[in-house]
Amino acid sequence: MKARAQVIGIQGLVGGSGASAVTAGVAVALCELGDRAIAVDLNHDNMLALYFGFDPTANAGLARLNNASKAELLQIIFESGMGYPFIPMGYQVTTQDHGEQAEIIQQTLAKLSNTSDRCLVIDLPKYPSPMTEWTYAFCDVIVNVVQPEPRLIRAMAAYFAEILPSQQRANCKSFVLVNAIAPQLASHQASMDYLIGQLGDHLAPVMVQRDQHLVEALAKQMPLHSHRRNAQATQDFDALALWLKHVLSLQKPTESGG
């Protein structure tokens, strides 16, 4: 197989678990670590743009591509105020022409991932979606995001029944990340203990702290890293990025072998 970019998929196990925030956080943290990371949104609500200070109702984005030419590609890569690159999905009123659109997106991503020293952090649509199968095949590692909340138990059931097997079938490493944890709350503490007991090796060793700074950053329309470097959530994203790099570097030999 040809050398290609490393691809991290971030997927919410339930709606509103903060997958977009994690995508933006990890992508920016990777950039800060000196990697050429690009955040990519594959959700039709186009909300990732918000975390980079862009208007989510803007049209430009992957979904609006007519072909995967280089000229077109340059038109959909944006940079936040601090120079962190990202690619929005593009705002859509209706979703039509799935087949054709998916093909263009696939080609675009393949093109993006041609360079070996690049890293794509993709905000995946919630399972199941028409894009699920090929996006899984495209990723090296998938981080499934949950929050400590009542829907957790059902989400875990779904994860073990369907999502984990399909991610493993697609030959990518699968982890669960606990987002927005407030360990001082008894319910969160209980959820955390439950997850530690259930997940074992599939639990990411880093948890992201619930942090008002994240909300503030969103309100100020800038990435969290630009808003407050020493917030706990920022450091958690840094730690997550470091750990993901470690996971990806472990994966490398098998990739070249296959």
Place this chain on the structure above:
Amino acid sequence: MLLVEQWRYARQSLSRPQTVIHLLGLYLETCCFVSDVNYRPAQSQTEDIYSLRYWFPHVDFTRIKPADVIRIVIQVVWLILFNQSTAQVAETLDHQHAQSHPVKGRLQRGKNKLLLSLRRWQKAYGRLHQRLFHGLDQSTKLPTQISGTFRVSLVIVISIVIAFVVTIPMEAAEQAVMLLFFWALALWVRDVNKRSALILMVIVSILVSTRYLYWRVTQTINWDVPMDTALSLTLLSAELYAWTILILGYIQTIWPLQRHVASLPSDTSEWPSIDIFIPTYNEPLAVVRPTIYAAKTMDWPADKINVYLLDDGKRAEFARFAKEVGVGYIARADNTHAKAGNLNHALAKTSGDYITIFDCDHIPTRSFLQLAMGWFFSDEKLALLQTPHHFFSPDPFEKNLSVFRSKPNEGELFYGLIQDGNDIWNASFFCGSCAVLKRGPLEEIGGIAVETVTEDAHTALKLHRLGNTSAYLNIPQAAGLATESLSAHIGQRIRWARGMAQIFRLDNPFWGRGLNLGQRICYANAMLYFLNGLPRMIFVLAPLAFLLLHSYIVFAPAVMIALYAIPHIVHSYLTNSKNQGKFRHSFWAEMYETALAWYILRPTIVALISPEHGKFNVTQKGGNTPNKFFDWEVSTPYLVLVAMSLIGFGFGLWRLFTGPADEVLTVVLNLVWVLYNLTILGGAAAVAEEAKQVRRSNRVQVNRPVTIETQSEHAYAAELIDFSEQGLGLKVPTDCLIEEGQLVTVTLPEGPSLRTFTAQVVSHRGQVLGMMLQLQSHAEHQAYIRATFARADAWVGWRDESVVDRPIQSFREVMAIGFRGYLRIANNLVPRFKPFFDWLEKVGRKLRTYLPYYPGEKVERDLQA
């Protein structure tokens, strides 16, 4: 032209004569040290070797002062005669050459092969050694490779050689040559990081010291004058004692076992049940509480662990607390036999397979049992496993001399080296706390020994006599409070000394059955060590015999004394520095022992004469020192000794100028001796000034990432810089919006999970946040202790152990401490003269800069300011 430019450049900051010296120095440096000016080795360390500053760290070559010439001369003499790092430098350079020359490199590797085979041999020897001396593998067969006849003849040959070396009479010149040879030998192998090098140094040291002692016994006693005879026999007996301790100590620590952790069975149902005893008598509940919480939360199957609070104080408060927390509470009707009786009483009322004992201030880590219990599965005969006593508060020496966590403390020699050394002889003994005992053997010997006040060592001795084995695991897995004042410290040591003397009388390890030779030696050394009070006093007073009474207690020419005594002292220092340097710096032992000598003198003698006397005194812990004060009461004996030494010194000076010419060298020798004694006594006096300590609980300095969350749910990444039972210190970002009085939550990681604690901010200065914990329930307290004091790695890497002992450097420090002691005395006697004393201190500092420095040593520049 270049010279003119350099001149101009240098003249910008220097005067004319200074510039001349500076440039000359630079050129000298270029000529002598840098053969190829453009050549710069890659490693920064080797780069240093080429600069004068590396070799003369205390001289500022940019501003050479007239006095520096003296410093340079002293340093050069010292570098040539004493220092070892030259050899290291040569090695590094050799290595570099080897790397650059492929052929030489191969040669080097060839040598490594040789070393490898040597190491293999060493390993094989180690196994043999273990089997010889009750190894761990339980093999009782003696090695068959070496026949009995061979061993006997070997011993005979070696004995003859030793006897020859020790007894051969020599003239001064011959003796000097022989000693210089030994000295060179010791210095040559000193930096070789091999056990064999140490053994060689030990052998040389034993030979030199024994030769000295033989000479002393046979040739230096003046039998003609009765008083001289009496005095010189007194000194001789003290020296005999010191020689015995030296030799026993060498044997004890020649090969520390350094045991690792043994694994437990993976099936937890096979794990044994354990009773945890926490004896207490008069300690406040605040001291006992964390220990109970930590013991309760140790990682062990909950149905197989029982914690008991053994309260000899019979306090209702304690009973209530034990009930609330859910631990057993055992009190008894009387308090016979103090701690030992307390433990025995509980032993009868419980039934666990193993007993773990923690002093009530020793907070165990959660991993204690899992690390300790493994050995009981791999060694059936194991009856006792001891772990080190670690202290998170400074002992009086550390506190009053401000060396906490920077210098090895008094206990480190014992727990770092001696116990590990005992372990190879299967003689590591019980220290009263932080240990696991097997119930069967313990009951077999009738429980904890009650005959003496050091029940711990005596219990271990009894266990060993029945053929049980013991183990020592040198990983700090519990931490407690050190004694908080010199007087309390002395009280504790008096008890130890008395107890050890009692055992020596009542159950002497040299007699009786069941012990192997190594065990007898280790026990004897531990007990004899505490008899050092009398010999130490004799050494302090001995030079006065000549200076005051003009009595020749060593009846020999001064040259011969110097030729015999100095090598004996130098070799024992060199060898001990190599062997113990990591755990005790040179000359510190003298200070520790001198501080105690007077106080343990009487109890040990009384205990030797009538061992039935003496009761258990409880060591005071967890107290306050509201104000700095000088403990006159405790320091009186040293002050008397100081006064006597000073008088002796005065007499010495008088004799020097008025006495006969042939006595000059003797007087000088005695003066040097007195000066040395004065330095050490000053150190002992310096400890008597009790530093202020007002915080209710001791703060443990750490460096760990934590999260702090405000009530507005803003979370910040912070650094935990210290913790105590009641509060936390955090380093937070400067721009975080946290005010005093605010309630915050602090999240501490605990394994894969996180634990949070509510705290109130009490101070916020710059980046540092001080907060008081608001712990509500016992469960919260327990979780907090588990996340701080009881972390498995809480005490790992406590002190930077890479700092090696350097006798000269250490002597400088001890000298400074001695000097500080006199200043403290003076300041407390006549506070009015403080400015004068400050000036004296400055002079003292200045004088110290004349002592040689290790190349590359970091020098505080203010020393010279």
